[in-house]
Amino acid sequence: MKNFDFVFSQVDEKRGYPFFNLSSFSVWIAYKDGNKRTRYSIETNTTISQIIHGRVQELKLDKIQGLQNLFTLIQRQQTYIEHAIIYWRGYVGEDNKKIFEWKNGQWTKHTQRDMNKPMVISIPFSVQDKKIFVKIQTN
Secondary structure, three states, X not given: OEEEEEEEEHHHHHOOOOOXXXXXXXXXXXXXXXXXXXXXXXXXXXXXXXXXXXXXXXXXXXXXXXXXXXXXXXXXXXXXXXXXXXXXXXXXXXXXXXXXXXXXXEEEEOOOOOOOOOOEEEEOEEXXXXXXXXXXXXX
């Protein structure tokens, strides 16, 4: 079993989407102008401030919505993209697995993900000193 500890503060929130470390999907994009980028799935709209101040009591990640957001990103930017690969990063601590590839306007599916795992999960956390502490164990 592996343990993963994450700490999130309001400083992380100011830098942008704070929960990318918990994302299960990423997309590598090669643009036609030669630039290359990696983007991570956005699986919750919950903010660090909402949790710290008690307005949200549960941190839920929606893996299906996160994957759909990456598909939407590719579709929106397709005229600028040469090639894109969506990876399953796992729930935490798993290896990247190529699952979808976009090239020449076509999607190719590369592998089956383990559909027995839940796709909407609650992440346990604690709040101390205006910081969120997340401890995750994986097999």
